[in-house]
Amino acid sequence: MSKAKTAYTCQNCNYQTPKWVGRCPSCGQWNTLLEELIVKEKSPDFSAASISGNKPLTLNEITPLKTARIKTGIDEVNRVLGGGIVPGSLILIGGEPGIGKSTLILQLALGLDNLRVLYASGEESIQQIKLRAERLNISSEKCYFIVETSLENLIAHSEQFKPDILIVDSIQTLSTELIESSPGSVVQVRECTSAILKYAKRNSIAVFLIGHINKEGSLAGPKVLEHIVDAVLQFEGDSNYMFRILRSIKNRFGSTSELGIFEMRNDGLREVKNPSELLISKINEEVSGTAIAATVEGIRPFLVEIQALVSSAAYGTPQRSSTGFDLRRLNMLLAVLEKRAGFKLQSKDVFLNIAGGIRIDDPATDLAVICSILSSNIDIAIPHKTCFAGEVGLTGEIRAINRIEQRISEASKLGFNRIFIPKLNKGFDAGGHNITIDKASRVDEVFRNLFRK
Ligand code: TYD
Ligand code: MG
Numbered sequence: 001m002s003k004a005k006t007a008y009t010c011q012n013c014n015y016q017t018p019k020w021v022g023r024c025p026s027c028g029q030w031n032t033l034l035e036e037l038i039v040k041e042k043s044p045d046f047s048a049a050s051i052s053g054n055k056p057l058t059l060n061e062i063t064p065l066k067t068a069r070i071k072t073g074i075d076e077v078n079r080v081l082g083g084g085i086v087p088g089s090l091i092l093i094g095g096e097p098g099i100g101k102s103t104l105i106l107q108l109a110l111g112l113d114n115l116r117v118l119y120a121s122g123e124e125s126i127q128q129i130k131l132r133a134e135r136l137n138i139s140s141e142k143c144y145f146i147v148e149t150s151l152e153n154l155i156a157h158s159e160q161f162k163p164d165i166l167i168v169d170s171i172q173t174l175s176t177e178l179i180e181s182s183p184g185s186v187v188q189v190r191e192c193t194s195a196i197l198k199y200a201k202r203n204s205i206a207v208f209l210i211g212h213i214n215k216e217g218s219l220a221g222p223k224v225l226e227h228i229v230d231a232v233l234q235f236e237g238d239s240n241y242m243f244r245i246l247r248s249i250k251n252r253f254g255s256t257s258e259l260g261i262f263e264m265r266n267d268g269l270r271e272v273k274n275p276s277e278l279l280i281s282k283i284n285e286e287v288s289g290t291a292i293a294a295t296v297e298g299i300r301p302f303l304v305e306i307q308a309l310v311s312s313a314a315y316g317t318p319q320r321s322s323t324g325f326d327l328r329r330l331n332m333l334l335a336v337l338e339k340r341a342g343f344k345l346q347s348k349d350v351f352l353n354i355a356g357g358i359r360i361d362d363p364a365t366d367l368a369v370i371c372s373i374l375s376s377n378i379d380i381a382i383p384h385k386t387c388f389a390g391e392v393g394l395t396g397e398i399r400a401i402n403r404i405e406q407r408i409s410e411a412s413k414l415g416f417n418r419i420f421i422p423k424l425n426k427g428f429d430a431g432g433h434n435i436t437i438d439k440a441s442r443v444d445e446v447f448r449n450l451f452r453k
Contacts, residue, residue: 004178006187008033035187037179070164070206073111076262076271077104080233080246082254085165088204089253090197092171092225094211095235100244100264101210102169104235106132107268108208109167110140117142118163122149122173122183136268149183151176151192155199163205168196170210171225193228226250237264241357243278244269247298259298276303276414279356289376292387293368294407294419295360301403301410303387305355306365308372313349324354325369326361333370333392340396341444343377364401366392367420370443371450380451386418387411388446396443400424408433420446 007016010033015026023030069084078084085091095101102124109117110133117140121129126145133139144161148154151174158166168174174192175183182188193209200207211225213234226232230252237244246260261272272278280292280303289308294301306325313319322330330352337343350373354360367390375382389407391399401407404425411419412433423441430437440446 005038006035006179006181007038009036035181035185037187037191070112070115072108073113074104074108074260074271076246076260077108080248080254080258080260081231082248082251082258085206086230086253087164087206088201089230090193090200090207090209090228091231091233092209092211092229093233093235094213096213096239098239099235099237100262100269101235103132103136103264104244104246104262104269105167105169105208105210107136107138109143109165110136110138112165113140113142115142115164116162117144117165117167118158118161119143119145119167119169120148120154120157121145121169122147123169135266149173149175151195155195158199158205162203166196166200166205166207168207168209170212172212189225190228193225197228236359238357243272243275243356243358245297245358255299257298259300261300275300276410279304279358280414281305281355286381286384288379288381289372291368291372291375291382292416293360293362293365294387294389294411295362295365296403296406297360297362299403301406303411303414303416304358304360304365306368306372307353307355308369308376309351310345310348310373310376313347318345318347319349319351321350322352324357324359325352325365329366330369332394333366334373336392336394336396336443337370337373341447343374345373345377348377363391364389364407366390367398367443367446371446374447378451382450383418385416386420386450387416388420390420390422390440392443398422398424398440398442398446404428405431408435408437411435420449 007018008020009016010024010027012029012032013024013027015024020033024032069086071084072078093101093105109119126147129145146157148157171189171193172184175188176191179187179191196207232250234247234249235244242263244262244264248256248258250256261275262269263272291306292303293306294303320331334345334350338345352369368388370392371382371388389401391401393399400422404421405428408419408430412435416435418436418438420438420440423439438449
């Protein structure tokens with residue numbers, strides 16, 4: 001079979017060259033050349049005969065697809081997918097190597113009792129998969145495994161086996177004979193995915209593709225897969241910690257604000273129904289430098305412990321470091337404390353850590369971050385059972401936040417008796433929770449209330 005030709009095309013100006021170069025000779029941009037298939041140009045056919053059987057329809061004329069969703073045995077996955085797997089959909093699961101993608105998908109595959117599953121692995125031998133399944137202590141008679149790295153063979157196997165669900169672990173190990181580039185290159189990944197997509201839609205097979213995240217943090221190169229597939233789920237967490245979060249980044253059949261939380265144990269992944277209990281340390285004595293934030297990730301409220309350590313800088317330039325929280329945001333909050341609330345932190349080292357190894361993007365964590373820093377700075381502990389929710393603006397004002405009722409109710413459910421919230425949040429229903437609500441409009445107001453003796 002003759003190989004298809006590829007060329008490097010500049011994504012900025014469309015310049016083409018047969019060899020890769022770092023800088024486009026035409027427009028001068030760096031790193032914009034991507035290998036692409038050269039498609040022979042055909043003269044366009046505008047005759048009516050070429051569109052037979054395909055005509056424009058009004059909404060009333062379109063018959064809706066019956067999308068009875070397939071429920072997996074893992075509730076957190078069902079939730080993230082928007083209620084279950086839609087037949088014929090292509091779902092990409094991305095994540096860093098070693099985070100637990102293969103474990104998650106194997107657990108899912110073995111938990112689907114009544115469906116035929118074909119699990120094609122290009123990364124591990126079937127013996128390794130067997131070992132893993134033994135570790136997970138689950139088994140299924142309907143799940144078949146094969147080691148395959150050729151796209152053509154994979155589709156041939158699938159044609160013959162006719163599974164309900166096809167799993168490809170991983171898309172970066174798959175390659176088609178039509179293209180010369182090595183597996184994992186952008187062209188291979190894109191062509192293989194499009195071929196699988198066509199096959200899956202034609203036969204109404206749901207496909208899970210596993211994809212590695214590259215150094216820049218995007219899935220399989222420059223987002224090539226994200227527009228092809230129906231749903232993109234990202235599996236993330238710090239592999240040194242047990243927490244894993246499954247986030248939906250794109251979903252044609254559901255919301256992207258859903259979130260699944262798992263714990264990686266010796267015998268596989270376990271769903272975490274109540275994350276707050278694990279994210280707050282159970283130490284009963286009060287220590288300075290910790291504050292509890294009532295955060296919301298996606299649409300799930302939970303409480304998380306923020307730890308700060310402020311000490312005098314040993315060298316000229318103070319160090320600022322943060323784990324699980326955006327460093328730029330931390331620097332901004334420190335500047336606000338300095339300029340708007342009069343705290344001298346210029347010559348102090350500041351270290352910030354979000355307990356449990358999770359990453360928080362919710363701006364409503366700001367207030368807890370500020371309070372933990374201050375508590376460490378003056379070495380006075382924040383009173384027990386107190387938590388915070390509020391976004392801090394550049395003038396030191398506390399801005400209104402979303403989902404305030406959920407945050408209050410989660411805090412109260414976990415036995416907290418005091419919560420600081422923005423004064424600007426009005427018109428919500430505190431719902432008769434047994435918790436004192438302190439409203440504040442500026443950060444200095446919070447400190448005065450908090451550390452008043
Ligand atoms: P894996 O699913 O192979 O990751 P990926 O496919 O994303 O590369 O999981 C790798 C890690 O998970 C490995 O370092 C060991 C750990 N692990 C457990 O802690 N418990 C388990 O039951 C299993 C199967 C793996
Ligand atoms: Mg793997």
